[in-house]
Amino acid sequence: xxxxxxxxxxxxxxxxxxxxxxxxxxxxxxxxxxxxxxxxxxxxxxxxxxxxxxxxxxxxxxxxxxxxxxxxxxxxxxxxxxxxxxxxxxxxxxxxxxxxxxxxxxxxxxxxxxxxxxxxxxxxxxxxxxxxxxxxxxxxxxxxxxxxxxxxxxxxxxxxxxxxxxxxxxxxxxxxxxxxxxxxxxxxxxxxxxxxxxxxxxxxxxxxxxxxxxxxxxxxxxxxxxxxxxxxxxxxxxxxxxxxxxxxxxxxxxxxxxxxxxxxxxxxxxxxxxxxxxxxxxxxxxxxxxxxxxxxxxxxxxxxxxxxxxxxxxxxxxxxxxxxxxxxxxxxxxxxxxxxxxxxxxxxxxxxxxxxxxxxxxxxxxxxxxxxxxxxxxxxxxxxxxxxxxxxxxxxxxxxxxxxxxxxxxxxxxxxxxx
Numbered sequence: 001x002x003x004x005x006x007x008x009x010x011x012x013x014x015x016x017x018x019x020x021x022x023x024x025x026x027x028x029x030x031x032x033x034x035x036x037x038x039x040x041x042x043x044x045x046x047x048x049x050x051x052x053x054x055x056x057x058x059x060x061x062x063x064x065x066x067x068x069x070x071x072x073x074x075x076x077x078x079x080x081x082x083x084x085x086x087x088x089x090x091x092x093x094x095x096x097x098x099x100x101x102x103x104x105x106x107x108x109x110x111x112x113x114x115x116x117x118x119x120x121x122x123x124x125x126x127x128x129x130x131x132x133x134x135x136x137x138x139x140x141x142x143x144x145x146x147x148x149x150x151x152x153x154x155x156x157x158x159x160x161x162x163x164x165x166x167x168x169x170x171x172x173x174x175x176x177x178x179x180x181x182x183x184x185x186x187x188x189x190x191x192x193x194x195x196x197x198x199x200x201x202x203x204x205x206x207x208x209x210x211x212x213x214x215x216x217x218x219x220x221x222x223x224x225x226x227x228x229x230x231x232x233x234x235x236x237x238x239x240x241x242x243x244x245x246x247x248x249x250x251x252x253x254x255x256x257x258x259x260x261x262x263x264x265x266x267x268x269x270x271x272x273x274x275x276x277x278x279x280x281x282x283x284x285x286x287x288x289x290x291x292x293x294x295x296x297x298x299x300x301x302x303x304x305x306x307x308x309x310x311x312x313x314x315x316x317x318x319x320x321x322x323x324x325x326x327x328x329x330x331x332x333x334x335x336x337x338x339x340x341x342x343x344x345x346x347x348x349x350x351x352x353x354x355x356x357x358x359x360x361x362x363x364x365x366x367x368x369x370x371x372x373x374x375x376x377x378x379x380x381x382x383x384x385x386x387x388x389x390x391x392x393x394x395x396x397x398x399x400x401x402x403x404x405x406x407x408x409x410x411x412x413x414x415x416x417x418x419x
Contacts, residue, residue, distance in 0.1 A: 012170060021160065023236075024235045113158070114151060121212055123193075172186060231258045268337070279330075
């Protein structure tokens with residue numbers, strides 16, 4: 001599987017992510033030319049080689065009307081509401097940004113991804129400032145230089161075409177940052193909201209290492225956060241920031257092939273002994289509808305010999321908070337246990353097969369030296385009801401006909417087929 005791994009040990013900003021991904025592109029100079037002609041009025045892109053702690057990488061330089069303004073002030077300070085800085089930007093609401101994005105000369109899928117990133121930012125700003133999304137007017141993240149960074153990252157990912165994107169836990173920095181609204185802690189409130197459910201950490205490094213734009217891009221694109229998976233690395237890119245620290249101020253990206261189908265998942269469990277079967281069934285349906293990987297129950301003997309059940313929900317790490325909320329809402333539990341484990345899967349796909357009884361979807365799974373397929377229950381049930389057959393009878397008829405067609409001959413009912 002073609003996998004992209006993002007090393008965020010010095011945080012993430014839009015321009016640094018773009019620069020690192022650009023080093024993976026087979027034609028970086030031509031790509032920068034396309035950025036300059038995509039239709040962002042007054043915006044110009046260029047790159048320069050720079051060195052951080054002995055490592056040579058790329059810095060993405062974006063100028064707006066001839067002035068360089070980074071994804072965040074000095075690439076690592078919170079410029080979105082910085083006193084005396086925000087007025088150098090034209091402010092945009094979400095609808096105005098959508099219009100700007102719609103006019104760009106880039107693929108439609110890239111435009112949709114850009115809008116998705118901005119919706120994440122708008123939701124975070126809405127929550128932090130206690131206003132509706134419609135009332136949000138972007139400063140840093142809505143400025144043209146940030147639109148440029150987000151466009152560059154979305155377009156690079158579109159052209160690099162990774163099948164899966166993973167990242168390390170995110171280093172957010174430490175200390176405080178001065179904004180128009182006053183002195184705020186690192187990570188800034190909007191960044192902290194965006195990084196909910198994502199593993200983060202601070203350190204002695206003073207400054208804001210992860211910007212709102214960087215956090216939004218990670219939240220939108222990254223499937224899993226954790227240690228680097230075993231992979232055959234083909235390309236490595238370094239995207240550098242403007243500031244200097246004792247540690248190399250860069251985002252590192254690795255592109256290569258992973259052979260395993262493994263991901264970290266979260267298992268949430270609780271014991272129940274005072275709910276009706278109907279209420280438990282409703283809770284299970286609700287969690288599954290919300291995207292849980294699986295929900296199941298196991299009979300258990302509780303204290304005082306009361307019969308009870310072990311209620312278990314399996315989900316991805318980014319779903320943890322929502323699943324916890326739903327479990328507390330729809331069950332009577334007072335506490336939930338969490339376990340993090342590896343999940344190994346077969347690669348799955350669905351094909352459509354035409355049969356004498358109508359179309360049937362067939363689920364295929366393969367990997368680890370195994371291959372199997374199974375007909376979709378809902379399709380079989382629909383045909384069985386119409387024909388007045390049992391599921392077992394219908395499966396046998398379909399299999400007999402398919403085998404007969406493959407070799408040519410007669411099926412059990414005497415019908416002749418020629419291959």
